[in-house]
Amino acid sequence: MNRRNFLVSMIFVFTIVSVIPISVLDTTTRTNLLNNFINDCYNEDGGFLDHPHESDIPNIQSTFQALKTLSLLGLLDSVDVDEIGIWINETQNIDGGFPIVENGTSEMDSTYYAIQSMQILGLEPKNNITEWINQCWNSDYGFSSKPNKSSTIWATYNALNALKLLGENITSYNTSQWLISLQNEDSDDNYGAFSADGTYELINTYYTLSALNLTDKLSEINKTAAIDWIIACQNSDPYITSTYGSYSSNPSNMDYAVINCFAAIKSLFLLNITEINLSSPTKDWIIACQNIDSGGFASIKDGESASIANSFYAIEALNLINGLSSMSNTITTGLPFNFSIVWIILIIIAVIVVIFIYIRRKYY
Structure with a gap:
């Protein structure tokens, strides 16, 4: 084969290769990505962190949220439940309550997180927890x-x-x-919402409704006003695509976030609204909050900072609107490689060679 034929053959081969994307991508599911993210948040002491590779110590909130998320996904066996159970029991204080981190002060939220975690793990809480909780009961x-x-x-x-x-x-x-008295009965933007300090947010309305549901007193509130206020927190404008279907903390704010979707959906279900308005766009928006690089969920669509907390809110919300099946969808991760770059390099080399031959024939 002479030089000319060889050159033509090489050009043909590189031309064909250059238009074929050579894949170095990995195929997996959204569930696997999230499972890996949660396991990356595990601390060898026995609990979980909110973000992977934090230098902080594990906390009971992230531990509960990790366990609950894994439980909903059917992946609880992916972590060492025995070690986690031992760590939770060791964090309990002498007064009966639980701190957010080991050796901290007992708090009501961390105590509830600990009890929920033990329930998931099939453990029995110790007997003096009730006594500590009773110390936090007030005259109102x-x-x-x-x-x-x-x-x-x-x-x-x-x-x-x-x-x-x-x-x-x-x-x-x-x-x-006391809880019923916190509902706003004034005719303003927050009519129907709940607040103890004048700050009306979806999450506090959900907490109030959930507590009232436990005491079988939801029938004594203005349900219609509460439902209307919750629905008003949703972006129902399809032209605002970045937040379409999502919820803000109240109708006047623009802070659309996963936690607000969680609070709205949970609240509406408590109020017997099982057909969620725009449930499909809401589901799609929540799914879009998963960060494919890390595997966890961020607070907003296309957000970069994923956390255990946002992942928990996302999976809880998706579970109620039949969205967990979307977590089984296969996706690709990594970066594609295309041999077009080789073709560009070849052209540059060819130009250099042509110039070299031209100079050599003309001057030598």
Whole structure:
């Protein structure tokens, strides 16, 4: 084969190869990506962090949210449940409550997280937890985050749920009347929502509704007003594609986030609204919040900072609107490689060679 034929053959081969994308991509499922993310958040001490590779110590909130998410996905056996159970029990304080991190101060939310975690793991809570919770019960019939503090919706929600899991009679605490009094009955933008401090957000309305549901007192609130307020938090404008189907914390805000979708969907189900408005766009928006690079969910669509908390809110919400099947969809990760770059390099080399031959024949 002479040089000319060889050159023509090489050009033909590289031309064909250059238009064929050579894949170095990996195929997996969204579930596998999330499972890997959660396992990356596991700390050797026995609990979980909110983000992978944090230098911080594990906390009970992230631990519960990781366990609950894995449980919903049927992947609880992917972690060492025995070690996690030992770590949770070791974090309990002498006063009966649980801290957010080991050796910290007992808090109502971390105590509820611990009890839920133990329930998932099939463990029995110790007996003195109820006594600590009772110390946080106030004269207005609400609960505080720790003894001798003011009542909050968040603490009351955690306390009633914890007591319920412990088998206590929560109606004896007469908390429902305080919670009912927190509904906004004024005709303004937040009519129907709940607040203990004048700040109206979806998450606090959900906590209130959930607590009232435990005491069988949801029938005593203005359900219509509550439903209308929740629905008003949703972006129903298809032309605003970046947040279409998502929810903000209240109708006046633009802070669309996964946690708000979680709160809205959970609240509507508590109010017997099982046909969620724009459930398909909502599901698609939540799915789009998964960061393919890390595997976890961010708070917003196409967000970069994934966390255990946002992953928990996302999976809980998807579970209610029949969206977990989307987590089984196969996707590709990595970067494609295309031999077009080889063709470009070949052209450059060919030009150099032609110039070299021209110079050599002309001057030598």
